[in-house]
Amino acid sequence: MILTRQDVEKIAHLARLSITEQEMPVYVTSLSSIVNFVDELSRAQTGDVLPMAHPLDGQHQRVRADVVTESDHHDKYQTNAPAVTAGLYVVPRVIE
Amino acid sequence: MLHNLFIAELAERLSKRQISSTELTRHFLDRIERLNPALNAFITLTAEGALQDAAAADLKLGKGERGPLLGIPLIHKDIFCTDGVRTSCGSRMLDNFVAPYDATVVTRLKAAGTVMLGKSNMDEFAMGSSNETSFYGPVRNPWDTSMVPGGSSGGSAAATAARFAPFATGTDTGGSIRQPAALTGVTGFKPTYGRVSRYGMIAFASSLDQAGVFARSAADAAAVLQVMAGFDPKDSTSVDVPVPDYPAALEAPLQGLKIGLLREFFEGLEARNASLIQDTLKVYRSLGAETVEVSLPSLPLSVPTYYVVAPAECSSNLSRFDGVRFGHRCQNPVDLMDLYKRSRGEGFGAEVKRRIMTGTYVLSAGYFDAYYLKAQKVRRLITDDFRAAFAKVDLVIGPTTPTPAFAIGAKVDDPVTMYLNDIYTIGANLAGLPGVSVPCGFVDELPVGLQLVGPHFAEAKLLNAAHQFQQATEWHKQAPGGYE
Numbered sequence: 001m002i003l004t005r006q007d008v009e010k011i012a013h014l015a016r017l018s019i020t021e022q023e024m025p026v027y028v029t030s031l032s033s034i035v036n037f038v039d040e041l042s043r044a045q046t047g048d049v050l051p052m053a054h055p056l057d058g059q060h061q062r063v064r065a066d067v068v069t070e071s072d073h074h075d076k077y078q079t080n081a082p083a084v085t086a087g088l089y090v091v092p093r094v095i096e
Numbered sequence: 097m098l099h100n101l102f103i104a105e106l107a108e109r110l111s112k113r114q115i116s117s118t119e120l121t122r123h124f125l126d127r128i129e130r131l132n133p134a135l136n137a138f139i140t141l142t143a144e145g146a147l148q149d150a151a152a153a154d155l156k157l158g159k160g161e162r163g164p165l166l167g168i169p170l171i172h173k174d175i176f177c178t179d180g181v182r183t184s185c186g187s188r189m190l191d192n193f194v195a196p197y198d199a200t201v202v203t204r205l206k207a208a209g210t211v212m213l214g215k216s217n218m219d220e221f222a223m224g225s226s227n228e229t230s231f232y233g234p235v236r237n238p239w240d241t242s243m244v245p246g247g248s249s250g251g252s253a254a255a256t257a258a259r260f261a262p263f264a265t266g267t268d269t270g271g272s273i274r275q276p277a278a279l280t281g282v283t284g285f286k287p288t289y290g291r292v293s294r295y296g297m298i299a300f301a302s303s304l305d306q307a308g309v310f311a312r313s314a315a316d317a318a319a320v321l322q323v324m325a326g327f328d329p330k331d332s333t334s335v336d337v338p339v340p341d342y343p344a345a346l347e348a349p350l351q352g353l354k355i356g357l358l359r360e361f362f363e364g365l366e367a368r369n370a371s372l373i374q375d376t377l378k379v380y381r382s383l384g385a386e387t388v389e390v391s392l393p394s395l396p397l398s399v400p401t402y403y404v405v406a407p408a409e410c411s412s413n414l415s416r417f418d419g420v421r422f423g424h425r426c427q428n429p430v431d432l433m434d435l436y437k438r439s440r441g442e443g444f445g446a447e448v449k450r451r452i453m454t455g456t457y458v459l460s461a462g463y464f465d466a467y468y469l470k471a472q473k474v475r476r477l478i479t480d481d482f483r484a485a486f487a488k489v490d491l492v493i494g495p496t497t498p499t500p501a502f503a504i505g506a507k508v509d510d511p512v513t514m515y516l517n518d519i520y521t522i523g524a525n526l527a528g529l530p531g532v533s534v535p536c537g538f539v540d541e542l543p544v545g546l547q548l549v550g551p552h553f554a555e556a557k558l559l560n561a562a563h564q565f566q567q568a569t570e571w572h573k574q575a576p577g578g579y580e
Binding site for chain 1: 404453456473474479525528
């Protein structure tokens, strides 16, 4: 295997994903086969080719006038939140 | 029967008041109720809202308003946010998410007077090529219900093939419109990157995602694209380029059109599929087009390139699902880290987690240059190949998929084999090009798709070429048995 169990545990932690004991061996195998597959890219002669992040050349970030265009909808948006108190999102205690 | 009529025919009957939008809507809702249980093409049906939309359209028609889509029913892929309607993206993560606003695609189609019948099933977060990764179960192919419909827009494709609506929306990040269109025998159109707004379309890979349409003809797709396309200030990569009159371009003669046959697309293609594509070339030559062979030497690297770029972007995009502001939250988290990890671990399915982890790996310290940066460089090589080809030809042509539909369950255990289904479609996404798949025959009684890809903003030419093919052939009029 290209990736070890420890590698996958580290990746899962970086990605903030809990992975069950049952899932772990499956991911070790399948992620290894994906990494092996994408390793094909190393054969490509890319010399001084510029990396391409965006499919349309010549595009630039648009700017708009500095005026308020959005109204406040936080009540509506928070109807989808798992836990809200007084308009605030509730999470487990972060600061002791 | 009403469900076999094309959009222009329906619009004519509506405008002459021979039928009402309400009657049309009831007709499709009845079909869905009767026939959908065998296909599972929907995540959410919105029958009540549909009848309200239809009543509103009928009121407008009664006042003399007219429009090419006024009163026409449609189905939205469940990746588009619909105000007040559950928008799940095929995921447990968003099973309880009611979108608080409309995607621009939804807004534009609403303004045109369409009637939304429901939200279609899809691969979870649009990650899949078979519609088997949906939290809501697989979609079945109406041509053979033991087969997949393709993915990720499998529900929209199956629903269009089954005549549940005249058209449906979809999204295409690596082939998710064209591949399922091919596997279900319908017309699937993916516009140029940036042509249609991505606002309110749940993000997978932002440099590749593009919204498009499933219909039963190129002419129908042209009518829908006319409404969907256009600049949107709410999408930072939306392009401010005028939208031509697509329906007006359909009838242009193909005399002198230069079509490039993609050599790499025929290497390893099964003989029966290859021969169907060769037959389409004869049709094009009889219509006055010239066919020449072109080569895209870097194209064989498109799948590995995609499976670095798309997961990298997905791992960033999906970090927004944190169990805090919306979406699934785990029970009794002990601390914030536990809340993040278990909410995401429980909310996402196996393939989504695999892609997030692939993306996290290729972006992580020590691997970024070898994978992500390298893939971005190869992406440019592939794009340059297309550019060189389009200096010689107007459009390129080839099969949409290596094989017709495969059996449900056949490829679920091997992600790399599944990824190779998109080998012919991914190139257009990497280069941001428009593409269309149209039905061109059958192998083992399953539909086969012909793919046309054009330069940036060549939508009108692609629709023209697809329409002329459909004027000369009958493949797009074939309906699956039991859905005629």
